[in-house]
Amino acid sequence: MRITLKQLMVFEAVARSGQVAKASLLINLSAPATSMALSELEKQLNTRLFERIGNRLHLNAQGRLLLPLVTQSLQGINDIEQLFTQNNNPLSGALNISASSTIGNYLLAKSAVAFCQQHTAASVDVDIDNTRHVIDSVLHFRSEVGFIEGECIDSRLQVEAWHKDRLLVFCHPAHPLAEKEVDAKQISLMPWVMREEGSGTREYFMNAAHQLNIQPIEKFRFSSSDAVKQAVKQGGGLGVLSELTLEKELARKDFGVIHVENLQLERQFYRIKHKDCHFTPLAQGFMTFCDDFLHL
Known part of the structure; x- marks a missing residue:
């Protein structure tokens, strides 16, 4: 069995976006190439990973089992690239975060703009919704870090006090x-x-x-x-x-x-992450920047 890096990237992008067309934009592939890579991965694993509901693809039980392993693998590859890049710039690349409405609109939106103005090689995608949605996004690895206004008792997540x-x-x-x-x-x-x-x-x-x-x-x-x-x-x-x-x-x-x-x-506001996910240098840099920018 030869699983490729492209297949893993496609799988994670589809899991994160819920659609092949949107996933193709995230990883700079054509939609047909993205669809083919996903089909090849399912064929190699001899199992379906998604169920189609309406116009969206939702992870099934097998897909949910695979996602944290794929995320860890891709993070490991990213760490290798960062470590051995000659002109190493850890504050570059794309960061996906989720925030509940008040935090996203009134704290993180302006923080993300200021951060990206200072670190021009980085982009920060802030998905703003309610607390329940943010928890779900972090649980399913669509977001590396989440910021919530309500409580979270899910044992799969690490929760820390962030702001009042x-x-x-x-x-x-x-x-x-x-x-x-x-x-x-x-x-x-x-x-x-x-x-x-x-x-x-x-x-x-x-x-x-x-x-x-x-x-x-x-x-x-x-x-x-x-x-x-x-x-x-x-x-x-x-x-x-x-x-x-x-x-x-x-x-x-x-x-x-x-x-x-x-x-x-x-x-109390809270910051959450999946216990199986380690912060990338970009995520760590952004959080440190926010604490200083917002005078926390």
Whole structure:
């Protein structure tokens, strides 16, 4: 059996992107050549590695078994190339990371731009989604490192505290509770505009609210902070988001803040990686840069 490096690269790219066409762009091959390399690998292993669902390819049980081995092999080859490259520049190449919405939009997007301006041979692809999606992306090796707002208890991942943040309960500036300190009962029966299931912001707030027996009446649910803010501006209900996402609007007095007694809304951000994955020099360099750039 002669498995080639190209076959391994194709397999990982398809696993990461879910489509042959997208995978071909990641590894600079034509779509037909990518499809052929994948077929040859499955033929050599005498097993299917993916199941097609709609227009996407999803790893089956055999594919999930193979992926961490392939990732380790490719990382080993990359380490060899880095070690013996005459003009060694570890801060080069492509880095794939995932981040939940607040972290990605308000911390890592600007960090990635600044990093790549300083290290012009590097590129950083930041996939922004909710916490649940980020965990899944790191678990399946689509991302080398993830940054999340919610908790993660999956034993396959290494989780470390990274940064702190504070949530704010906010409302239309003409709301009768704007800029007031209230107790839990005063907001318990009011309508709320919430983030979607799987959101770290939603998860943290709901846990904190339940500690005070607050049962938010969820009138609207959206998958982005901007949609939540727009709904609150229109009087759709109370909202709760990271202070990071509300900075500009609060400075313009577009919203009022409601201070709820004993509601603990300071939270921890986390950085996660797969326990079977070792950080590349590029990933390590980017994380060190972020800590300095963001004054962590």
